[in-house]
Every structure is written in C-alpha cells, then in structure tokens.
Amino acid sequence: MTTKERILDVLEKGLRFSGADQTEVLVMAEDIYLTRYATNYIHQNTAESNAEFYVRAVLGQKIGMSVTNAIDDESLRRAVRTAEDIARVQPDLADFQSLPDKTEVGDDPPACAFAAATAAFTAEERAGAVGRVTALAAENGYEAAGAFGTATARVGVANSLGVRRFGELTRANFSVIVMGDTGSGFAEGIALDVGKIDVGGMAATAVGKCREAQNPTAVEPGDYEVILEPPAVADLIRSLAFLGMGARSLQEGRSFMCGRIGQKVTGENLTVWDDGQDPAGLPLPFDFEGVLRQKVVLIENGVAKGVVYDSYGAGREPGRKSTGHALPPRFRFGAVPLNLFVKTGDSSVPEMIKATKRGILVTRFHYTNPLHPVLTTLTGMTRDGTFLVEDGKVKGPVKNMRFTNSILEALSGIEAIGAQTFTCPVFGLGSVTTPALKLRKFSFTGATEH
Amino acid sequence: MAVKHDEWRELSRKALDHLRPKVDYADVRFVSRRGESVEVKNGAVETVSESWWTGFGVRVLRDGGWGFASSSTPGLEEVLAVADRAVGIAKASVLVPGRRAKLSPVEPVEDSWRAPYKKDPFEVKLEEKLALLFEAEKRVREGGGGKVMVASAGVATQREEKSFASSEGSYVEQEITETGGGLVAFAVGPGELQRRSYPNGDRELSGCYGWEAIEALDLTGNAERVGREAAELLEAKRCPSGQKDVILDSTQMVLQIHESCGHPTELDRVFGTEAGFAGTSFLTPDKLGKLRYGSDKVTIVADATAPGGLGTYGYDDEGVPAQRTVLIDKGVFRDYMSSRETAERLGGTSSGAMRADGWNRMPLIRMTNINLEPGDFSLDEMIKDTKDGVLMEINKSWSIDDKRLNFQFGTEIGWEIKDGALGEMLKSPNYTGITPEFWGSCDAIGDKKHWKLWGTPNCGKGEPSQVAHVGHGTAPARFRKVRVGVGQ
Numbered sequence: 001m002t003t004k005e006r007i008l009d010v011l012e013k014g015l016r017f018s019g020a021d022q023t024e025v026l027v028m029a030e031d032i033y034l035t036r037y038a039t040n041y042i043h044q045n046t047a048e049s050n051a052e053f054y055v056r057a058v059l060g061q062k063i064g065m066s067v068t069n070a071i072d073d074e075s076l077r078r079a080v081r082t083a084e085d086i087a088r089v090q091p092d093l094a095d096f097q098s099l100p101d102k103t104e105v106g107d108d109p110p111a112c113a114f115a116a117a118t119a120a121f122t123a124e125e126r127a128g129a130v131g132r133v134t135a136l137a138a139e140n141g142y143e144a145a146g147a148f149g150t151a152t153a154r155v156g157v158a159n160s161l162g163v164r165r166f167g168e169l170t171r172a173n174f175s176v177i178v179m180g181d182t183g184s185g186f187a188e189g190i191a192l193d194v195g196k197i198d199v200g201g202m203a204a205t206a207v208g209k210c211r212e213a214q215n216p217t218a219v220e221p222g223d224y225e226v227i228l229e230p231p232a233v234a235d236l237i238r239s240l241a242f243l244g245m246g247a248r249s250l251q252e253g254r255s256f257m258c259g260r261i262g263q264k265v266t267g268e269n270l271t272v273w274d275d276g277q278d279p280a281g282l283p284l285p286f287d288f289e290g291v292l293r294q295k296v297v298l299i300e301n302g303v304a305k306g307v308v309y310d311s312y313g314a315g316r317e318p319g320r321k322s323t324g325h326a327l328p329p330r331f332r333f334g335a336v337p338l339n340l341f342v343k344t345g346d347s348s349v350p351e352m353i354k355a356t357k358r359g360i361l362v363t364r365f366h367y368t369n370p371l372h373p374v375l376t377t378l379t380g381m382t383r384d385g386t387f388l389v390e391d392g393k394v395k396g397p398v399k400n401m402r403f404t405n406s407i408l409e410a411l412s413g414i415e416a417i418g419a420q421t422f423t424c425p426v427f428g429l430g431s432v433t434t435p436a437l438k439l440r441k442f443s444f445t446g447a448t449e450h
Numbered sequence: 451m452a453v454k455h456d457e458w459r460e461l462s463r464k465a466l467d468h469l470r471p472k473v474d475y476a477d478v479r480f481v482s483r484r485g486e487s488v489e490v491k492n493g494a495v496e497t498v499s500e501s502w503w504t505g506f507g508v509r510v511l512r513d514g515g516w517g518f519a520s521s522s523t524p525g526l527e528e529v530l531a532v533a534d535r536a537v538g539i540a541k542a543s544v545l546v547p548g549r550r551a552k553l554s555p556v557e558p559v560e561d562s563w564r565a566p567y568k569k570d571p572f573e574v575k576l577e578e579k580l581a582l583l584f585e586a587e588k589r590v591r592e593g594g595g596g597k598v599m600v601a602s603a604g605v606a607t608q609r610e611e612k613s614f615a616s617s618e619g620s621y622v623e624q625e626i627t628e629t630g631g632g633l634v635a636f637a638v639g640p641g642e643l644q645r646r647s648y649p650n651g652d653r654e655l656s657g658c659y660g661w662e663a664i665e666a667l668d669l670t671g672n673a674e675r676v677g678r679e680a681a682e683l684l685e686a687k688r689c690p691s692g693q694k695d696v697i698l699d700s701t702q703m704v705l706q707i708h709e710s711c712g713h714p715t716e717l718d719r720v721f722g723t724e725a726g727f728a729g730t731s732f733l734t735p736d737k738l739g740k741l742r743y744g745s746d747k748v749t750i751v752a753d754a755t756a757p758g759g760l761g762t763y764g765y766d767d768e769g770v771p772a773q774r775t776v777l778i779d780k781g782v783f784r785d786y787m788s789s790r791e792t793a794e795r796l797g798g799t800s801s802g803a804m805r806a807d808g809w810n811r812m813p814l815i816r817m818t819n820i821n822l823e824p825g826d827f828s829l830d831e832m833i834k835d836t837k838d839g840v841l842m843e844i845n846k847s848w849s850i851d852d853k854r855l856n857f858q859f860g861t862e863i864g865w866e867i868k869d870g871a872l873g874e875m876l877k878s879p880n881y882t883g884i885t886p887e888f889w890g891s892c893d894a895i896g897d898k899k900h901w902k903l904w905g906t907p908n909c910g911k912g913e914p915s916q917v918a919h920v921g922h923g924t925a926p927a928r929f930r931k932v933r934v935g936v937g938q
Contacts, residue, residue, distance in 0.1 A: 041548025047519040048810040065499040123542035131546040145726035253599040253638035404937035448856035
C-alpha cells in the first residue's frame with residue numbers, strides 16, 4: 001500500500017508543481033479485499049491496490065480539475081498542468097469564494113477511524129468465516145450468499161492556503177442471505193474493526209429468518225401498519241439524504257426541504273443528524289477538502305433544520321461555512337451526509353409486533369428509487385423476510401410486496417421507535433445508524449410471485 | 451500519455467511464465483482509460499475534468515478456485531507480486547468446500563480490435579465544447595421562461611485501451627472510444643419538480659463514436675423544446691390511475707429491456723452468484739426453450755457486434771470473440787449471456803459476455819447490446835390504433851424485484867391517447883407489471899425507421915461495484931392493458 005510518507009510527498013509535489021492562484025491536492029490510497037460467496041462456495045475473491053491523485057487548480061474565480069492514478073512526477077506535473085489549462089479557458093464562477101483556509105478546517109481529529117486488525121485481516125481469515133456460514137446454511141438445508149470485505153484507506157489533503165490533513169481509515173463489512181426453496185433471510189454488518197463483525201451471530205439470524213420465511217402466502221396490497229427493521233429504515237433515510245439533505249439540492253430547488261426549513265416535515269418523534277466523529281457509527285473525521293466534519297442536525301423533533309455544506313455550496317450563501325461534507329471532486333452531487341443517525345426510542349421489534357393489529361414486518365427493502373424527489377415519493381420491493389403480523393403476533397411469511405409511498409408522510413406516523421441501534425452501510429463510504437421503527441400507515445401497491 | 455503496448459505484452463508474458471507452474475489457468479489484463487467530462491449549468495461551468503486511470507489485474511484458477519489481484523503500481527516487481535497475491539487468494543478460495551470452477555474451451559487468439567470513430571473527441575478544443583454547451587444551456591433556460599431552476603448541458607468522452615493475455619496463448623489488444631452528450635432541465639413550482647432531458651436522461655456516454663455523435667445530436671436545436679416542456683410539465687395533468695394501453699417510446703424501451711430482459715438473462719445471476727447483492731433471476735435453466743417470455747412479436751438478441759453500441763467490442767475480457775445470441779425468439783426464452791465458467795455448466799461455450807470495469811475488477815457477465823428486433827409499425831400507426839392509452843417517453847425512475855419479475859418504472863413525460871389521437875401532456879407517468887405478462891401483452895413494435903441503438907453507461911452490478919457500458923437497440927412498442935399511474 002502507498003505509504004504515508006509517499007502520500008505526504010505527493011501532496012507537497014502537487015502543490016509545488018502548480019502555478020495557480022490556489023491549489024488543492026487530494027490523495028486517496030486504498031487496499032481493498034473482498035470475498036464473495038454464493039450457493040455455499042466462494043466464487044469471487046479479489047484484491048485491489050490503488051492510489052488516486054486529484055488536483056483542483058484555481059485561477060481567479062475559475063476552477064479546473066484533473067485526476068490520475070499514476071503518481072510519478074511526470075504524471076503529477078501533467079495532472080496539475082491540465083487542471084490549470086482547464087481553469088484558464090473558463091468564464092468566472094460567480095459563486096466561488098475560496099478553497100478552505102487553515103483557520104476554517106478545524107483541529108486535528110481524533111484517530112478513531114482505524115483498526116489494525118482490519119488492516120491485517122487475510123484471505124484465509126475471510127474464507128474461514130465464510131466457511132462457518134456456509135456450513136451452518138448447509139446443515140439447515142439452505143444455501144448462503146454474501147460477501148466479506150475489508151478495506152484500508154489513507155487519505156491526504158493539502159491546499160495552498162495551509163490546509164494539511166492526513167488520516168487512515170479501515171472498514172470491514174459482512175453480508176449474508178440464506179435461501180431456502182421458498183424464502184430467504186438476511187443480515188449484514190459494518191464496522192471499522194473487523195473484530196466487531198459478528199459473523200456467527202449474523203449467520204444465525206439469517207438462517208433463523210430464512211426458516212421463518214418459508215412457504216409465504218400472498219396478501220393483498222394496500223395500506224398497512226409496518227414494522228421496519230433497521231436495514232429497511234436505513235434505506236429510507238439514505239434516500240432522504242440523497243434527495244434533499246445536501247446544499248446543492250436545496251439551492252437548486254430539488255430538495256424536500258425547500259421553503260420548509262423550520263417547518264414540521266415528519267412526526268415530532270423523529271430526529272436525524274449527521275456526525276462523522278461519532279464512534280457509534282462509522283467515523284469519517286474529515287471531508288475531502290480537509291474540513292473537520294461537524295455534527296449537523298437535519299431533522300429535529302420532526303422539524304427540518306438544515307442541510308450539509310461543502311466550501312463551494314457554503315460560498316453561495318452569505319456567512320455560511322462548510323460543515324465538512326465535501327465529497328471527492330469526481331462526484332457532482334455537492335455535499336452529502338455520510339454518517340447519519342436516527343434518534344432512539346424505548347421500544348423493540350417484539351414490542352412493536354405486540355402493538356400491531358394488522359401489519360407487515362419488513363426485514364429490508366430492495367431497489368428503492370425516487371418517483372418524486374420533492375414529495376419524497378419512493379418505490380421499492382421488500383426482500384429477504386416479509387411477514388404478516390395480526391393481533392400482536394407474527395402470523396407467517398408473505399410474498400414480497402412493492403411499496404409506493406411519500407416517505408415524509410410515512411414518517412409522520414411513527415408509533416414506536418426501537419431502543420437499540422444498528423449501523424447499516426450506505427454509499428460505499430458511509431452509514432446510517434438507526435433503530436427499528438413502527439409506522440402507522442405504509443402503502444403497498446403491488447406484489448410479486450415470491 | 452501514450453500507452454506502452456509493448457511493455458504490457460512483455461509484462462503479461464513474464465507474469466504468465468511465472469504463474470504457469472502454480473495454477474491451472476491465468477490471465478493478465480492491462481487497462482488504461484482516459485476520460486473527459488464537461489458540463490455547464492445555469493450559465494456557469496459545473497465540471498470540467500480530465501482523468502487518467504491505469505493498472506493491471508491478474509486472475510488465476512487453481513484447483514477450481516478463483517483468485518484475483520490488481521494494482522495501479524507499474525513495473526515487473528509489482529506485476530509478479532500481484533500475481534503471487536492472486537495465487538494466495540485462489541488457495542484461500544478452496545478452503546471452503548463446494549463447487550469448483552471449470553472453463554469451457556475457447557480457441558487461443560492473437561488479434562487487435564479498434565472501435566471506429568470519425569472525429570477524435572480529445573482533439574476538439576475545450577473552448578469549442580464550452581461554447582456549444584453554453585449556447586445550448588442558455589436556450590434551455592430561455593425555453594423554460596423563468597420556470598427552469600436548473601438547466602445543464604454536458605458532453606463526455608472516454609477512451610479505453612486494454613490488453614488481454616492468457617496462459618492458453620491468447621493476446622488481444624483493443625481500443626474503444628465512447629462519446630455522448632445531453633441536456634437536462636429541472637422546472638420547479640410550489641411543491642413540484644419536473645425534469646425534461648434530451649436525448650435520453652442524463653446519460654452522457656451514448657455509443658462508440660467520436661465527436662461526430664455530438665454534432666449529430668443538434669443540442670442547440672433541441673434546447674428550447676427541453677426547457678419549454680419542463681416548464682409545461684409543472685402545469686400538466688397527473689397520469690390517471692388504472693388500466694391503459696401503453697406505448698413506450700424507444701427511450702423508455704431501453705430501460706424496459708435492460709431491467710426485465712437484460713439482467714435476468716445473465717447466466718451468473720441465474721446460477722445465484724449475484725444473490726448476495728442484486729438478486730437472482732426467474733429465467734432458470736429448466737425454462738430454456740419452454741417459457742413463453744413474451745408475445746410472438748418479441749425477439750430480443752444480445753449483439754456485441756452491432757456497430758456503434760456501448761456494448762460493442764471485438765473480444766470480451768476472457769478473450770472470447772464478440773457474438774450475437776438470440777435470447778428471446780418470437781416470444782420464447784431461448785438462451786443466456788454467458789462466460790466460459792457458466793457456459794460449461796450448461797454444456798456449451800461462452801457467448802462472450804464477460805467484461806470487467808477496468809483493471810481492478812474481476813470480469814462478470816455483462817450485457818452487450820440487448821436489442822429488440824424491429825417490427826412493422828410506425829409510431830403514428832400505433833397511436834391511431836389505440837383507443838385509450840398513454841405514450842411515455844424517457845425513463846426517470848426504475849425499480850424491479852430481486853428475481854426481475856415485478857417492476858415499476860416512471861418516465862419524464864407522457865401524453866394521453868384517446869380514440870387514436872394524442873391528447874394532453876401528462877406529468878410523472880408510471881406503469882407496473884410482471885415481466886412475462888407484460889411482454890406477453892406486446893402487440894406492436896416499431897419498424898426499422900423508428901429503431902435506434904441507445905447507450906446505457908451506468909449499469910451497476912457486483913461487489914466491489916462495477917459499472918458497465920451497455921447498449922439497447924429498440925423501436926417504440928405497444929403493450930395492452932397495463933396498470934398505470936401507481937400511487938398518483
């Protein structure tokens with residue numbers, strides 16, 4: 001893997017090679033390992049080692065960008081020169097103020113995003129874990145599929161205004177779907193420390209759920225109470241974040257928060273925030289401009305509070321500063337919250353089941369996509385364990401159903417919130433840490449054959 | 451930067467010599483990709499960026515277990531280290547008992563292939579590109595008459611040079627240049643947001659072409675209409691709910707074919723190897739030659755040889771020649787897209803559909819150009835022959851279940867069809883169905899004049915995620931008694 005010393009050297013060279021008014025350089029070096037398994041055997045097993053160099057060259061109020069994954073001097077010089085050339089031929093960007101300077105980026109973050117055990121995890125250890133999962137599935141007459149991945153990243157950011165930032169990150173993620181003839185179960189986990197990935201526990205959960213999911217019956221689509229387990233909640237919150245919790249969507253009129261900041265958008269018992277420093281989630285202490293990630297409350301007691309910003313988005317609003325949510329320059333979305341949290345309550349899934357007259361228990365959603373971003377209308381399918389609940393008890397598994405629903409409307413009827421949280425991966429880099437929710441009404445508009 | 455093909459060949463040879471005593475099969479791929487993306491938005495530059503991305507991947511098969519390792523670090527020392535890493539990973543793969551991979555045969559080949567283009571997009575000056583985009587984007591805003599909050603215009607181009615060398619003696623070099631561009635307008639009203647685009651959503655790379663593709667698009671000539679229709683959509687009627695006949699323009703047929711025929715005919719999905727992520731397929735091998743997938747009007751092929759498609763190439767990333775495979779023949783399910791490993795399980799040979807998203811990914815079965823064969827209708831004839839229907843254009847939303855049966859797709863715009871004539875504009879139309887029932891209701895397909903090969907540059911699959919560039923050739927088509935206006 002590209003060493004810290006090499007990355008720091010590349011950053012300084014990048015700045016030195018530039019003749020721009022302002023220059024920002026970013027190096028992202030990653031070693032990524034992934035073992036995929038299906039039908040109880042390993043079918044893919046991969047390793048990747050890469051280092052990318054991004055440069056943003058600022059000439060007056062023009063910005064040029066280039067990226068390369070060749071970090072020899074000649075390639076760095078070419079990337080810097082190209083970024084300058086690109087900037088030179090542009091008209092001014094009226095909204096651009098400046099790259100962040102060193103007074104704006106915050107103190108050095110705590111080194112809380114790295115676990116040595118994850119960095120040292122081997123293909124044999126991944127195979128050992130997968131072997132235990134497939135054996136358990138086979139013992140029960142089922143087939144298991146999923147993935148076990150680990151990643152180590154070194155990220156360095158520097159700019160000509162004095163910003164210098166370097167950090168090491170690790171991630172470990174495990175997923176399992178256990179399939180029988182007529183139903184399936186699911187579990188997944190993500191942590192920065194692979195030692196906190198409870199493979200055995202997840203396998204047992206998925207096997208148990210698969211057993212309960214066999215021989216599903218069809219229920220009529222319609223409005224139901226729903227109990228959403230954490231992966232299902234995370235999918236909805238992730239969608240809301242992508243649709244409208246970043247500055248760009250707000251400034252362009254595409255966000256559900258447009259004209260509604262300070263107004264009630266969900267039930268009073270929902271609070272959602274982003275915090276890249278909280279070790280209860282997946283810490284990502286600084287953003288890709290080097291700015292320390294701030295805690296940003298997005299929805300508080302049902303009221304829309306605001307969105308996250310990078311430096312360019314902040315520059316469009318007088319007095320606004322970056323909240324530390326810039327993505328790598330190749331992304332065009334602007335700032336996006338990557339470390340989301342949903343406030344806990346005092347309930348549990350068993351209690352939610354007891355309190356349900358007639359409803360649907362959803363393990364997770366599949367292929368969720370927006371139909372109307374401002375109305376937050378989403379559609380998606382249930383998957384890997386969908387159950388009918390009647391008179392306080394799980395009556396049995398049901399065939400998967402399609403929902404079409406305004407998510408804000410659905411979140412206006414939260415009847416119970418779990419006390420325990422679960423961290424679910426989103427966007428590759430980030431996470432949603434959320435409890436289960438029970439919603440008064442959720443619209444299922446179709447069904448499938450399994 | 452000039453790609454050093456001789457060096458790639460030499461390094462590949464040395465890696466394979468190093469690997470032969472240790473493994474049953476190995477291949478080495480070098481890939482170099484140059485990209486440029488230019489976008490203007492609301493009178494300012496949104497993005498101008500250039501990228502260079504290069505590296506190599508080594509795939510080995512040992513005792514039936516796969517190992518893959520890759521690196522962006524150049525040089526022989528790294529190549530041999532990565533080769534050994536792949537061997538170590540393959541050894542780990544067989545620690546778990548179960549199925550062992552075998553490869554169907556392929557003739558070793560030495561060849562090179564280059565996607566033709568007329569005008570090198572990297573030679574067109576950035577100033578020229580920006581001038582075109584600023585003019586087109588301005589016209590979008592003018593067309594929107596103050597209701598378009600976001601107008602953008604963009605072009606993108608990519609050139610990938612790659613080599614494939616195998617321990618069986620193949621060596622193939624390929625160069626593929628892709629170009630595309632488009633316009634997008636977002637109109638905003640109270641509690642309302644509507645998108646209109648040209649030519650087909652915000653998908654910039656559209657085919658294996660040069661700059662001539664951008665010139666043929668006539669971005670400026672279409673810009674005012676895009677802005678105007680986005681604004682008109684704010685005031686348009688919502689799509690009614692109920693059962694209607696639906697005519698899908700070729701822009702929406704792209705997505706319909708992609709999701710409900712392309713993905714379920716990928717043989718790796720069928721065998722369950724994507725179950726842990728995107729799902730499986732209802733098209734299991736017991737249905738081959740038996741299942742009525744659609745009406746007898748429906749013939750769908752996977753054609754990697756179609757000129758200009760985003761799924762067009764000379765050889766796949768296993769060194770198998772590009773092919774044309776009939777997937778659905780007059781409505782009957784006939785075949786799959788396959789790899790050497792999956793084809794062997796059915797006793798056949800690969801259909802040449804294995805592609806990797808660059809040097810750092812293991813190849814997967816990917817769509818090529820999945821094309822619906824043209825019928826004999828004009829669009830006007832279809833409309834005239836429809837009593838109560840909706841014409842829908844350009845995909846905006848998509849969702850389908852994990853076996854590719856229940857789908858729900860939304861489009862940018864629609865028009866009512868009443869008694870054989872187009873009526874009012876409809877906003878946010880959507881429709882839903884079950885795949886074989888839906889294709890079974892297809893009773894008219896547009897003719898060759900209406901047929902177009904579109905590009906889909908954002909097909910996601912696999913872990914780590916891979917994005918494939920694929921093509922879909924189609925004309926408009928009509929489907930009877932479809933449920934529309936879900937959730938309206």
